[in-house]
Amino acid sequence: MQTTVTSKSSLSNAATAPRQDDFLTIDDVGKVYPLPKGDRYTVLEGVNLTVQQGEFICLIGHSGCGKSTLLNMVSGFAKPTAGQVRLQGQPIVKPGPDRMVVFQGYALLPWLSVFDNVFLAVNAVFPQKTRAEKNRVVHEHLAMVGLTEAADKKPPEISGGMKQRVAIARALSIRPAVLVLDEPFGALDAITKEELQEELLKIWNNNRCTVLMITHDIDEALFLADRLVMMTNGPAAKIGEIMTIPFPRPRDRSRIMELPEYYKLRNYALDFLYNRFAHDVD
Incomplete structure (x- = not known):
């Protein structure tokens, strides 16, 4: 080595x-x-x-x-x-x-669910996809970071580590x-x-x-x-x-x-x- x-x-x-x-x-x-x-x-x-x-x-x-x-x-x-x-x-x-950025401060919208925070990015970048396709992308990336069970929770209801997982899932969901x-x-x-x-x-x-x-x-x-x-x-x-x-x-x-x-x-x-x-x- x-x-x-x-x-x-x-x-x-x-x-x-x-x-x-x-x-x-x-x-x-x-x-x-x-x-x-x-x-x-x-x-x-x-x-x-x-x-x-x-x-x-x-x-x-x-x-x-x-x-x-x-x-x-x-x-x-x-x-x-x-x-x-x-x-x-x-x-x-x-x-x-x-080019997608993940900050130390998560940058999640507290009034949206975990699912919707990721969906917002997918919807903005892939407007041509059907709702079912967008949902599939979101579910796929939440599963990737181990957050399937937390999809309906809002950021104030989850830990700091989980918030960072949401931020990573959101960033990766648009395939930067x-x-x-x-x-x-x-x-x-x-x-x-x-x-x-x-x-x-x-x-x-x-x-x-x-x-x-x-x-x-x-x-x-x-x-x-x-x-x-x-x-x-x-x-x-x-x-x-x-x-x-x-x-x-x-x-x-x-x-x-x-x-x-x-x-x-x-x-x-x-x-x-x-x-x-x-x-x-x-």
């Missing part, structure tokens, strides 16, 4: 020469926000990343390093100040059903090309978090949509990801290094945690975050 870590010095041309099989390309992207009195704040600068179809990518870095900003540009909620984000060769300029996850398990207890990580991995193994996920949890990234993208600190943050996760799939958490390679990778990521790119202490 061999670990591959790509340093930022070898990333400068990573996205400048697109290949025919490139799926998602982040090409020399920068993001600058105007401040009062004419000042400017550079969040991201010179970010290059190429993602192949079906990859599971995790992004990690300290708060303020632009992880959410970067994924907002992939989602179409924000536009780059410099550079370009492309999906299958086409520039991303606005949100679309080919890219699934964007912004710390989806960050607010959950440790047991529920591990259960949902396992569930997500099973679903991804069956569907193999492309996933971009923000996390602050190195163990979570090592269990889920094909590659771990480690961001430098802001302002003007960029990709510092990319770690290829070598563990074969399907993965067994207890088995990979017994491997010496697991702890080498974990310690390398910890060193990157807390030594080489530690936050300054006042």
Whole structure:
């Protein structure tokens, strides 16, 4: 088993020469926000990343390093100040059903049932389907996340973990090309978090949509990801290094945690975050 870590010095041309099989390309992207009195704040600068179809990518870095900003540009909620984000060769300029986001805060409508929260997305994206077809899609995806029995309940009546399952079912029900996850398990207890990580991995193994996920949890990234993208600190943050996760799939958490390679990778990521790119202490 061999670990591959790509340093930022070898990333400068990573996205400048697109290949025919490139799926998602982040090409020399920068993001600058105007401040009062004419000042400017550079969040991201010179970010290059190429993602192949079906990859599971995790992004990690300290708060303020632009992880959410970067994924907002992939989602179409924000536009780059410099550079370009492309999906299958086409520039991303606005949100679309080919990119679905799951937030940490669930974003469910509390007055609708679990079923109707998912149905709302299916109905919006597939208006040409019959009601029976839409119902089938909703039931299929609720079953996928183990929520068949909770279909008629409303969000205030279910747990946080179940709410996140609804959000994942809703996102997957429209069959997005890219699934964007912004710390989806960050607010959950440790047991529920591990259960949902396992569930997500099973679903991804069956569907193999492309996933971009923000996390602050190195163990979570090592269990889920094909590659771990480690961001430098802001302002003007960029990709510092990319770690290829070598563990074969399907993965067994207890088995990979017994491997010496697991702890080498974990310690390398910890060193990157807390030594080489530690936050300054006042």
